[in-house]
Structures are given as structure tokens and as C-alpha cells.
Amino acid sequence: MQEILVQNELSIEKSRSGRRGIRYAQVHKHAADYLPDGYLRKQEPHLPEMSEFDTVRHFTRLSQQNYCLDGQFYPLGSCTMKYNPKSYDVLSALPSFANAHPFAPENAVQGTLEILYNLQELLKKITGLSAFTLQPAAGAHGELTGILTARAYHNATGGQDRTQVIVPDTAHGTNPATAHMAGYEVINIKSAPNGCVDKEALQAALSEKTAVVMLTVPNTVGLFEPDIREIADMVHNAGALLYMDGANFNALIGLAKPADFGVDIMHLNLHKTFAAPHGGGGPGSGPVGAAAHVAPYLPKPIVTLQDGRYTFTETAESLGKMKAFYGNIAVCIRGYCYLRQFDAATLKEIAENAILNANYIRSLLKGKFNAFFDCNCMHECVLSINPAEMNGVHTSDIAKRLLDYGFYAPTIYFPLIVPEALMIEPTETENKEMLDAFVAAMERIYEEIKTDPQIVKDAPHHHPVKRIDEVSAARNPNLHW
Ligand SMILES: *Cc1c(COP(=O)(O)O)cnc(C)c1O
Numbered sequence: 383m384q385e386i387l388v389q390n391e392l393s394i395e396k397s398r399s400g401r402r403g404i405r406y407a408q409v410h411k412h413a414a415d416y417l418p419d420g421y422l423r424k425q426e427p428h429l430p431e432m433s434e435f436d437t438v439r440h441f442t443r444l445s446q447q448n449y450c451l452d453g454q455f456y457p458l459g460s461c462t463m464k465y466n467p468k469s470y471d472v473l474s475a476l477p478s479f480a481n482a483h484p485f486a487p488e489n490a491v492q493g494t495l496e497i498l499y500n501l502q503e504l505l506k507k508i509t510g511l512s513a514f515t516l517q518p519a520a521g522a523h524g525e526l527t528g529i530l531t532a533r534a535y536h537n538a539t540g541g542q543d544r545t546q547v548i549v550p551d552t553a554h555g556t557n558p559a560t561a562h563m564a565g566y567e568v569i570n571i572k573s574a575p576n577g578c579v580d581k582e583a584l585q586a587a588l589s590e591k592t593a594v595v596m597l598t599v600p601n602t603v604g605l606f607e608p609d610i611r612e613i614a615d616m617v618h619n620a621g622a623l624l625y626m627d628g629a630n631f632n633a634l635i636g637l638a639k640p641a642d643f644g645v646d647i648m649h650l651n652l653h654k655t656f657a658a659p660h661g662g663g664g665p666g667s668g669p670v671g672a673a674a675h676v677a678p679y680l681p682k683p684i685v686t687l688q689d690g691r692y693t694f695t696e697t698a699e700s701l702g703k704m705k706a707f708y709g710n711i712a713v714c715i716r717g718y719c720y721l722r723q724f725d726a727a728t729l730k731e732i733a734e735n736a737i738l739n740a741n742y743i744r745s746l747l748k749g750k751f752n753a754f755f756d757c758n759c760m761h762e763c764v765l766s767i768n769p770a771e772m773n774g775v776h777t778s779d780i781a782k783r784l785l786d787y788g789f790y791a792p793t794i795y796f797p798l799i800v801p802e803a804l805m806i807e808p809t810e811t812e813n814k815e816m817l818d819a820f821v822a823a824m825e826r827i828y829e830e831i832k833t834d835p836q837i838v839k840d841a842p843h844h845h846p847v848k849r850i851d852e853v854s855a856a857r858n859p860n861l862h863w
Contacts, residue, residue, distance in 0.1 A: 395862075396440060397430035403437060447846060449790050451661065455816050459762045459793035459805025460554065460602065462632045462654035463661065467719070470657065474715040484707040488693055494711065495692035499685040501718040502669075505650065508721070508729070509628070510641025511671035515680045516709040521629040524649030524668025525560035525596075527681060527704045531647055531672060532594045532623045533564065534679035534701040541621065544593035550579050551799050552601035554627055566593060573799065577603045577755040579613055588620040594647075598627040599640070602797035604740065604759035604805075606633070614644025623647060623676065629668075631655045632736050632809065633761035636729030646673045652717035667713035683708070735810035736761040739817060743806055746821045750828040754800040762807035766800050773835035777802040780827055782849070783841035787823035 413422060432440070449456075456463035474480075482491050502514040518524035529547065536544050547561035548569045558568045569587050574580040578601070588595075595617045600606045607613060617624045626640050626648035632655040634640075640648050652667035653660035660666055672680055681704040683694035694708075724732065737760055744753050744763035753759065754766040769776050781791030781804075793805040808817055830838050842848060 396432055396436060399431055401431045401433050401436075403432065403434035451659075454788060454790065455808075455812060455820055456661075456790045457792045457806045457808055457820065458661075458790065459604075459764070459807040460630060460796070461661070461793070462630065462651070462761070462807060462809055464632070464654075464657060464809035465811035466657050466659040466716075467723075470716040470719040471659075473719055474712040479711065479715060482711075488691075492692055495685050495694075497715060497718050498708065498711070499687055499692050501714055501721070502685060504718070504721040505669055505671060508635060508639065509645075509648065509650070509671050510639030511645070511648070511677075512641075512674040513677035513680055513684060514669050514671045515684055515704070516667065516669050516714050517681050517703070517705045518649065518668040518670055519705055519710055520666040521627075521649060521651045521654075521668040522556040522560060523704070524651075524670045525556055525625075525627065526563060527668075527670045528625050528647045528649055528672075529560055529564040529566070529594060529596075530701050530704075531670065531676060531679045531681070532625065534699065535623065535676050536593055538679065538699060541593065544591055544622065546589075546591045547593055548584065548587050548595045548622075550584075550597065550601070552577065552579075552603055552605075552797060553596060553598045554602055554629065555796070555798075557596045557598060557627055561594070561596065573601075576757070577601070577605050578607050579609070581609060581613065581616070584613065585616060588616060588622065590621065592617075592620050592622040594623050594625050596625045596627060598630070600630055600633050600760040600762075602805075603755055603764045603800065604762040605755060605757070606760050610643045618644065629654055630761060633733055635733045636726055636731070637733045641673060646676050647671070652713050656717035656720045658713045658716040665710040665713055667710045667717065669709075669714075669717075681705075732810050733761075736808075739808040739810060739812060740806070742814075742817055743808055743821060747824055751804065751824060754803065761809070762805055764797065764800050765804040765806065767802045767804070769802065772831050775831045775835050775838050777804055779838045779841060780804065780824075780831075783827050783830070783838045784823060785842040786844045787826070789820055789823055 451463050479494060482494055488495065498516055501516065505514045506512065515527065518527045536542065545567055546569050547566040548571060549558045549561060550571050550573055552573050558570065561568045571583040571587050572580060579597070584595070597607065597613070599610065614624050623646040624644055626645040628640065628648045629651040631650050635655055647670065649668045649670045652658050652669065658667065670680065678697040678699040679701055681702060682696035682700040685692055686695045740759050740761055740763045744759060747765065751765040751767060754764050767777060777794045781794050784791050795803055796805060797803060827838060840849070
């Protein structure tokens with residue numbers, strides 16, 4: 383009986399001929415009386431036929447099957463899936479923000495402009511940089527903005543022939559993609575054995591052709607560059623600019639200011655560090671900051687305060703616009719709320735706890751699942767396994783088995799330089815009980831790998847969708863209802 387019900391729930395084809403939701407009274411006006419013939423439907427639309435009740439049940443069930451941060455731990459490395467305060471959602475949706483027309487005159491939206499201005503000021507404060515644009519709609523969009531800003535700077539200062547961007551192999555994948563999209567030649571350099579930048583390799587790659595060196599800090603193996611100051615000097619001596627991918631600023635907020643270690647341009651992800659919800663492909667925000675010598679080349683406009691009035695201003699050197707209007711304001715407002723809620727000491731504590739939590743997991747799992755680079759990490763730890771010692775179990779199997787224990791899988795097989803990588807970012811908003819429960823699940827999986835590896839290889843066992851054929855799913859997606 384139970385079996386039959388489950389089958390019924392899972393059956394994707396729910397339409398039955400003649401079933402209806404709402405039945406409308408007969409419409410007497412005929413479309414043909416007022417629509418041109420070309421617009422008239424010649425055949426019935428091919429829509430599923432279902433009762434309203436069945437439709438509600440269908441979508442409610444789907445929503446419950448959807449794993450979400452509001453329901454469970456989401457240790458997805460490099461994504462900073464931390465708690466998003468619900469009050470920010472309410473505040474950012476206040477009618478005076480949400481209903482403001484993008485063409486409203488400046489004097490009608492002084493409150494919104496004041497918030498954008500104050501957010502720019504707060505971002506300047508925590509990074510030490512001279513100016514910020516709030517236009518970019520995501521981290522990768524921030525990178526593109528940053529690289530185009532660098533090009534505008536070089537074009538204006540005699541660096542037109544700088545055609546290369548250097549990217550270490552520990553950079554986030556979007557970094558080389560961005561440089562390529564912007565039309566640069568991407569020069570990849572290998573990391574040193576400690577997982578950080580190989581300074582000799584960097585020196586060898588630097589030349590009068592280098593426009594930008596892009597560093598992800600902390601890098602994708604979760605490590606801070608200990609020689610960042612020296613690296614910045616090398617980059618500047620070659621006449622190039624240092625770009626920092628600061629999407630994972632959760633590890634540094636309140637602890638370090640990138641301007642102090644020589645960063646010229648960087649982006650932040652408001653939808654990671656600054657607690658704006660993300661993950662569903664919704665709007666993001668990737669503000670880009672620049673040091674004084676590069677600041678005039680940022681996109682226009684930027685909010686300034688003149689004679690007690692907030693106004694959009696543009697520099698003559700600006701690279702132009704990167705987005706219609708001014709950015710994803712609702713996400714900016716959430717970022718502003720976050721920075722106003724916490725003082726400097728608390729922001730520092732946030733970074734320290736993010737780092738502590740990642741190292742807590744790393745040390746408890748040591749001996750069973752080891753960090754690829756065996757040293758203290760920042761906000762995330764990157765573990766690795768050797769399938770030869772794991773009865774043929776691969777990282778993807780562990781990820782599937784974690785689902786059975788109620789945990790979203792960490793980021794896996796990334797970064798590419800770590801074989802069989804498991805990249806775990808707990809964030810500071812998880813408590814000790816949750817971290818212990820996650821570690822306990824990983825330990826149970828380790829025991830299973832040693833005693834009954836098949837159970838791990840066949841996972842998940844307790845989910846409506848079992849192993850899918852990932853190749854067919856990508857090549858032949860069945861998108862039928
Ligand atoms: C998430 C992330 C990005 C990309 O940000 P999006 O908002 O997804 O475009 C870039 N770099 C790093 C290090 C990231 O973690």
C-alpha cells in the first residue's frame with residue numbers, strides 16, 4: 383500500500399483528461415470580435431489538466447523536497463551559506479525602497495541614496511579602499527567590472543600594450559573566465575607546494591605585458607597568502623595592478639584591510655559575506671572597490687554627498703555603465719543593514735568564528751578525511767581522499783551518502799588542483815551541535831566505507847530521487863511536467 387502511494391507521488395505525469403482547477407463562467411465576449419486573426423489560437427493549449435487541490439499538493443511537495451538553508455546545514459564551500467536575518471528582507475522590501483521608480487528624481491529618493499552612499503562608505507572602511515561602485519549584479523560581474531576598470535586605467539596611463547592577466551591555479555574558476563571574457567590572454571601559474579602563490583613562477587610570468595594579477599584571497603584551498611605584501615610589490619614593480627577576488631571576505635572581515643596589503647581593485651559578494659540570501663539564482667551584488675589611483679576609472683555613476691544632498695556623479699575617466707540603473711538595490715540594503723547591525727569588534731568576531739568553525743571540522747576529521755594542505759585554514763577546509771584506500775569509494779559517493787544523513791553535500795571536485803576534493807565551509811552562523819552532527823555523519827560514512835562500501839556507493843537511499851544518470855540528465859533533459 384505504502385509502496386503504491388509513493389509511486390503515485392513520484393509519478394511525474396499527473397494530468398488527467400477533463401480535470402480542472404477553477405471553472406470560469408462562460409465568457410460571452412469572443413476573442414475573434416476584437417483580436418486580429420493572426421493572434422487567435424487555432425488549437426487548444428497543451429496544458430496539464432489537474433484539480434486545484436492536486437496542483438497545490440504537487441507544488442507544496444516539491445517545495446518540501448527542496449533542500450534549503452532555512453531547513454538544514456549547507457556546508458557548500460566557497461559559497462558562504464550563512465544565516466540571512468529575516469528582518470533585512472522586511473526592511474529592504476519597505477514600499478519606499480521597493481516601489482521607487484528608477485527614473486525618480488534624486489530629490490525624491492534621498493533616503494535610498496543616503497543608504498547607498500553610507501554603504502559605499504562602510505565598504506571603504508572595511509577594505510581601506512578609496513571608492514566603491516555598487517553596480518555589479520554578482521561576484522563574477524564584479525570581476526568583469528574590475529578588469530575593465532583596470533583596462534581603462536592602463537589605457538589612460540600608457541599601458542595599452544598590457545594584454546595579459548596572470549591567474550594562479552588556486553583562483554576561483556570565474557577569475558580566468560573573466561580575464562578571457564575581457565579579451566585578455568590568461569597566464570596560469572602553478573602554486574607552490576604549500577598551496578600558496580609560487581613567487582618564482584609569478585616573477586617569471588610578470589612582464590611589461592602584464593595588465594593585472596588576479597588573486598583569490600583566501601584562495602580556493604582556503605589559505606591566506608602569507609606573502610601578499612611582497613607579491614603586491616612584485617606586481618606593482620612590473621607596472622601591473624593587483625586584483626583581489628574578495629568573494630570570500632567572510633574570512634577577513636574586521637581582521638584585515640586589503641588596501642593595507644597593496645590591493646588596487648577588488649570585489650565583495652554582498653550575497654555571501656553580508657548575509658543576503660543566495661543560492662536560487664536570485665539577484666546578487668558584487669560591489670567593486672578601487673584604490674585612489676584607479677578609483678576615477680570605476681563605472682559611473684557613484685553616489686556622492688554634496689552640500690548635504692546625495693547625488694549621482696560621474697568622472698570623465700569612468701569606464702561607463704556596467705548595469706542599467708544603479709545595481710540590485712534590495713541586496714545593497716541588506717548589506718547595509720548587516721554592516722550597521724555589527725560594530726567593528728563583532729565583525730572581527732564573525733571572521734574569527736568562521737575560521738574557528740572550519741578548523742574545528744578539519745581537526746576532528748583528521749586521520750579519517752585529511753586536509754589536502756595540512757595546515758590551519760581560513761573560512762573553509764579542503765579535504766581529499768585516495769579512492770585506493772577507501773575501498774573504491776569516491777568523493778561523489780560520500781556527497782550522496784551525506785544526503786541520507788540529512789546534510790547538503792559540500793562543494794566537491796573543486797578546486798581542481800585537489801584530487802577528490804571535499805570543500806567544506808561551515809560559516810560562523812552554525813552552532814557546535816550542528817558541526818558535531820556533521821562530523822558524526824562523516825565518521826559514520828568512514829566506518830561504512832571500511833565495512834560496507836556498497837551502501838555508500840549506492841547512496842542516496844532515503845530520497846525520492848536516487849542516483850541519476852548525470853550524463854543523460856545533461857544531454858537529454860526531460861523537462862516535461
Ligand atoms: C562565489 C564566488 C565568485 C562568483 O560569485 P557569483 O556571485 O556567483 O558570480 C567568485 N569568486 C569566488 C572566490 C567565489 O567564492
